[in-house]
Amino acid sequence: MCDTIINIVNIVGKEVVRTVIGLVGVFIVVLGNAIMLTWTERKVAGHIQRRIGPKEVGPFGLLQSFADSVKLLGKELLTPANVEKPLYFLAPTLIFVPVLVTFVVIPFDGFLQVKDINTGILVILAFSSLTVLSILIGGWGSDNKYSLIGAVRSVAQNIAYEIPLLLALLPVILMANSFSLRDIAEAQRGAWFVVYQPIAFLIFFVASVAETNRTPFDLPEAESELVAGFHTEYSGMRFSLFFLAEYTNMFIVSAIAVTFFLGGYQGPILPGVVWFFIKTYLLVFVLLWFRWTFPRVRFDQLLNFSWKILIPVSFLNLLVTGGILKL
Amino acid sequence: MRVVADIIKGAYSLIVGMGVTIRAFFSPVVTCQYPRETVNISPRFRSHTKLVGDPENPDRTKCIVCGMCERNCPSHSIKKVEGEKKEGEKKKTATSYILDFTTCSQCGICVESCPVDALEFSDDYNPVGLKREDFHYDLVKEYEKRKKAV
Numbered sequence: 001m002c003d004t005i006i007n008i009v010n011i012v013g014k015e016v017v018r019t020v021i022g023l024v025g026v027f028i029v030v031l032g033n034a035i036m037l038t039w040t041e042r043k044v045a046g047h048i049q050r051r052i053g054p055k056e057v058g059p060f061g062l063l064q065s066f067a068d069s070v071k072l073l074g075k076e077l078l079t080p081a082n083v084e085k086p087l088y089f090l091a092p093t094l095i096f097v098p099v100l101v102t103f104v105v106i107p108f109d110g111f112l113q114v115k116d117i118n119t120g121i122l123v124i125l126a127f128s129s130l131t132v133l134s135i136l137i138g139g140w141g142s143d144n145k146y147s148l149i150g151a152v153r154s155v156a157q158n159i160a161y162e163i164p165l166l167l168a169l170l171p172v173i174l175m176a177n178s179f180s181l182r183d184i185a186e187a188q189r190g191a192w193f194v195v196y197q198p199i200a201f202l203i204f205f206v207a208s209v210a211e212t213n214r215t216p217f218d219l220p221e222a223e224s225e226l227v228a229g230f231h232t233e234y235s236g237m238r239f240s241l242f243f244l245a246e247y248t249n250m251f252i253v254s255a256i257a258v259t260f261f262l263g264g265y266q267g268p269i270l271p272g273v274v275w276f277f278i279k280t281y282l283l284v285f286v287l288l289w290f291r292w293t294f295p296r297v298r299f300d301q302l303l304n305f306s307w308k309i310l311i312p313v314s315f316l317n318l319l320v321t322g323g324i325l326k327l
Numbered sequence: 328m329r330v331v332a333d334i335i336k337g338a339y340s341l342i343v344g345m346g347v348t349i350r351a352f353f354s355p356v357v358t359c360q361y362p363r364e365t366v367n368i369s370p371r372f373r374s375h376t377k378l379v380g381d382p383e384n385p386d387r388t389k390c391i392v393c394g395m396c397e398r399n400c401p402s403h404s405i406k407k408v409e410g411e412k413k414e415g416e417k418k419k420t421a422t423s424y425i426l427d428f429t430t431c432s433q434c435g436i437c438v439e440s441c442p443v444d445a446l447e448f449s450d451d452y453n454p455v456g457l458k459r460e461d462f463h464y465d466l467v468k469e470y471e472k473r474k475k476a477v
Contacts, residue, residue, distance in 0.1 A: 048348045050357045293348040294341065309334065 022114030026103040030248050035065040037247040041288055048292040075236035080143070083233065087141030092234065092241040094134035098127035099248045106255050107182045109265045109272035120181040121173065124256065125166060128211065131249065132158040135220065138242075139230035150229025153299065154213065154220035160306035161210040161217075167314035168204035171197050171321035172260045185264025194261040197321070201261040203314045205283075208253035210302070212246065214287055216294035217302060224296075254283035368450040373433040375426060377449040378470045387413075388470050389445035390421040396437035396446065404431040421467050428454070428462040 009017050039054065039062060046053025054061030079088070105120035107113040117123055132155055139151020173179060175196065176187040187193075194201045210217040221229030231242045258264060258279040265272030267279075297305070359366050378388040392410030404427045410419040438446045456462050 044352070047352045047356070050351055050354060052356050052358065052360070055360075289345060289348060289352075293344045309330075 019114060022104065023100070026100060026114060030099065030103065030244070033251050034244045034247040035069070037250065037284065038065045038068065038243075040285075041247075041291075044285070044288045045292050048289075069240065072236055072240040077236045077238060080233050082143045084141035084143065087137045088233075091134045091138030091141060092238040094137065095131055095245040096241060098130040099245050099252070101127045102252050105181055106252070107185050107259065107264060108276050110182070110186075112265075112273055113182060116180055116182050119179045121169060121179050121184075121256075121260075124252075125162070125169075128249075128252075129158075129162065131245070135230045138234070142230070142233040144233050146226045146228070146232045147230050150220045150222075150226050150232070154230060157210055157213075157217065157219060157302060160303050161207045161310075164203050164306060164310035164314045165207040165211060167311065167318055168200040168207065169256075169260060170318050171200050174318075174321055174325055181259050181264075185259050185266065188263040188266055192261060192263040192266075197261065197317070199313065199317050200321075201257070203310055203317070204261070205257060205286075207306075207310060208257065209287065209290060210306070212249045212253055212287070214246075214250065215291040216297050218296060219299055219302060222296060250284055250287055251280065254280045254287065257283055368452060372450055372452065373435065373448045374451045375428045375431065375433075375449055375454070375464060376437060376446045376466065377473075378421070378424065378466045379445050379447055380470065380474065385474060387416075387420045388467065389443050390424065391443055391445070392419040392421050393442060395440045395442060399436050399440045401434065401436060402430045402432060404428070405437060424466040426464045426466055428464055429459055 042064070043053040043061075054064040057063040057067045079085075102124045104114040105117050105123055107116070135154045136151045139147040139149075139154070142148070172184065172193050175193060176184040178184060178187070184193075213220050219229075220226075221231065223229075226232070231239055234242060255276075258276065262279050262283075263275075265276040267275030270278075378390055381387050381389050390408075390410070392408055394408050397405045397408045406425040406427065407423045408421065409423045410421040412419050433448070435448070438448065454462065
């Protein structure tokens, strides 16, 4: 048994085996995270509204997400007439690509990283733009006015918020002098970057809420005006792929915020991976907290806030950081 | 300058809002998990009427079969108020008291007109039945059932 495994590893190469094992791990984290987060979101929503939330299926309703996914799996995949078939079918699959790729470069611990790419953050930012593309494709292909409006809004919003997102990360990259996420996490051994860059952290967090299309920036799927926005026409497993991607994106933006500003896997006593997950889920909780506190902003407010406030402030922050570093 | 003031004011209001929700998050829940637990029923709640037992003799109800309720009922929901005089007792004892709950509007005139206060509203808030006749209650039989349950 052992010999066969070693033989296979020798034939295909260590790097390939490492990547495959890493991808399997990524799948487990993605699915486990989505299942936990749907339950957490409903529990948080319940308690903020002073209800209990799900409690019937399993202890504390923990198996509720499994029951929901079984229901979604069992549903018929409806394809409405007049949809652009290739685009309509491609969108749910395409939205999952960036989710998996970004997980590859996130350092869960000093050694626990599928692959350390020396342009890690660029990979994440480049691939997260694919999310917008798949939302646009899905909205366009659905042949539905609500989907189309949702998709158009999503594009405008993401273009506006990707700039402050990147500009907020740049000062940290300047300070760590590297694009690799592991180097950035290692650079925070002494003090977290949030101490030096509180404004950048704030800007990044606000922009990432907009990037993940969460309340108060959930205009692409505003249920009170657009039914469900870009995924109005999707049902069953196709819908749940969009759903899964949303929750995984929440995890990813929180993980990036933790790696860039909150010291990544650094922390006393407990192993790094535990610290990483604690910090990440605290940020995810803040995202959930936002959702059940704030009302949705108007579209002009959303764009004005980005172009008139976030972008100038983050530019100024970048200039000041660069100046101080040069001195 | 006004923009900066607006931003600070807005940010402060966001923090206040988040304080409100996090306080709600840690407060105890206010909902009642209905099939598992029920809320206390208000003393003013009106369901169908029931006969009150005689405190001196639990075998009989307070009803003296005078027929006031039957005569006063505006919907004619009370029928067959009948009784007999048992040996050694001064008053009549009710043997039948049919209340048609399908036409009863819980106005309470029967409760008010009863000279011996033999009627009161029960707190049976979820009566169910499959046919109309299920709601023709015989209050004497219902009283005996309650007595046995005690």
